[in-house]
Amino acid sequence: MDAVDVAADLSEVLFTSDQIAARLSEIAAQIDADYAGTNPLLVGVLNGAVMVMADLSRALSIDCAMDWMAVSSYGMGTHSSGVVRILKDLSTDLVGRHVLVVEDIIDTGLTLTYLMQNLASRNPASLEIMTMFRKPDAMKIQVDVKYIGFDLPNQFVVGYGLDYSGRYRNLRDVGILAPHVYS
Numbered sequence: 031m032d033a034v035d036v037a038a039d040l041s042e043v044l045f046t047s048d049q050i051a052a053r054l055s056e057i058a059a060q061i062d063a064d065y066a067g068t069n070p071l072l073v074g075v076l077n078g079a080v081m082v083m084a085d086l087s088r089a090l091s092i093d094c095a096m097d098w099m100a101v102s103s104y105g106m107g108t109h110s111s112g113v114v115r116i117l118k119d120l121s122t123d124l125v126g127r128h129v130l131v132v133e134d135i136i137d138t139g140l141t142l143t144y145l146m147q148n149l150a151s152r153n154p155a156s157l158e159i160m161t162m163f164r165k166p167d168a169m170k171i172q173v174d175v176k177y178i179g180f181d182l183p184n185q186f187v188v189g190y191g192l193d194y195s196g197r198y199r200n201l202r203d204v205g206i207l208a209p210h211v212y213s
């Protein structure tokens with residue numbers, strides 16, 4: 031689905047699928063260089079990171095493993111609750127692994143801060159973060175992110191894995207959700 035298919039629900043298109051793909055290629059080249067000779071484990075955070083994980087992993091030239099976690103933080107609304115619960119844990123042992131967490135978006139940073147503390151306690155060889163999007167103005171906790179796709183304004187966006195009440199995840203582009211959809 032493209033932005034034109036849901037044009038009435040978007041107040042602005044921020045990034046097209048082509049722009050996202052081009053930025054992912056650049057990040058993949060950096061990761062290839064940084065992790066050369068290792069077999070990193072990419073940890074995707076469900077459900078939002080499905081698209082970025084699929085595209086980033088295939089853009090890499092190095093061999094990597096993948097695993098998934100699911101955490102709840104948002105409920106059905108458009109504001110972070112700060113309450114994090116692990117709904118699905120990893121099936122991979124992290125001891126001695128080079129772990130790269132792959133995120134869709136960092137908003138307040140609350141979810142990721144909890145997740146990073148949790149993963150660090152499992153003794154990986156290294157632990158870094160790649161996020162497709164970040165909202166610098168919304169961050170409540172400083173999170174060290176090694177790879178960032180794009181910074182966003184502090185507004186609620188959908189597309190490229192990011193949903194509103196389960197909708198718009200399969201939108202190829204990323205746009206700001208029009209207020210009439212949720213008000």
Ligand code: 5GP
Pocket residue numbers: 078103104110112134135136137138139140141142185186187188192193194
């Ligand atoms: P944080 O804990 O950083 O505030 O929130 C992280 C999670 O909130 C993300 O993984 C994502 O699921 C959700 N989220 C934050 N901002 C947005 C947004 O603008 N759009 C959508 N669809 N989800 C968001």
